[in-house]
Amino acid sequence: MSRLDEPDIDEKRVDVPDTDDVLAERRQSGRWLSRLLIGGSLAAVAAVVAVVVALMWPASGTAGAGPTQDSADAGFARDMAIHHQQAVELSFIVRDHTSSEDVRRLAYDVINTQANQRGMLLGWLDAWNLPKSSQEPSMSWMHHDMGGMHGMESMEGMDYKPHDGSLMPGMATNTQMDQLRKAGSKQEDILYLRLLTAHHKGGVAMSQAAAEMAKTEQVRRLAQGMVDSQEAEMKLMADMLNLRAA
Known part of the structure; x- marks a missing residue:
């Protein structure tokens, strides 16, 4: 993706008054992670949440207690953990450089929520x-039990070819990540919103599959919650991009 030359826009005119309403519930649910996230300690967040979840789940040695290696549940957990990790990385880049308060709030909420969810998955x-991790291709779990799905057989992820660091549909390439790091403030905001929108589209499609296929x-x-949020x-x-004439 090439960088686009965008007209200068007064930052005071691009404030999004409804941002807090849309994100309030997600910010509240992840507020306990704030101090770790401020320091950028994603690994620490994932480790803390993973320990809590593991202690709450029934022991896997119990017959029938947990999914199998090739199940949709396990495949979704592995793939979405990777997918979320990049969304968090994208958001850290912008959170530390943007001069737009509404973009910073969005980036913070993505970091907060997706780091929390990633910890749950792990x-x-x-x-x-x-x-x-698995030697199977990403999203191969979606090939299983397709009979009960609703039109998912032709989904983009079924034949997606990883390239330039983009392992699954919606994930940014290494080239796009570098462009985001080098972009100026206004261009960075627009590129971030576009990359994150594509990222979410890929995540929603995968989550919809998991919401139907997981046992x-x-x-x-959790998968349905990801779809909704x-x-x-x-x-x-989309509203933020329209306000930026993008």
Whole structure:
């Protein structure tokens, strides 16, 4: 993606008054992570949440207690943990450089929420006594049990070819990540909103599949929650881009 020359826009005219309403619930649910996130300690956040989740989940040695290695539950947990990690990285870049308060609030909420969810996903894998990585291609779990799905057979992720660091649909390439790091403030905001919108679209499609295919209620519930919250954020970002004439 090439950098676009955008007209100068008065920052006072691009404030989004409804941002707090859209994000308030997500900010409240992740507020306990604030101090860790301010320091950028994503690994520490994931570790803390993973331990809590593992302690709450039934022991995986119990018959039928946990999903199997090739299940949709485990595949979704592994892939979405990777997907979330990049969204957090994108948001840290912008949070530390943007001069726009509404973009900074959005970036902070993405960091807060997705680091929390990533910790839950990794914690579940620990509780199921399953590895956090797999030799199978990303999203290969979506090929299983397609009979009960609603039109997901032709989904983009089914034949996605990883390239330039983009491992799954919606993920930014290494080139795009470098462009974001080098962009000026206004261009950075617009590029971030576009990259995050594409990222969310890929995440929503994967979450919709997991909400239908997963056998574990907790996984289905989290996946549907991701669909709802990320669709709301995509609408918010569309408004923010329109205000920036982008």
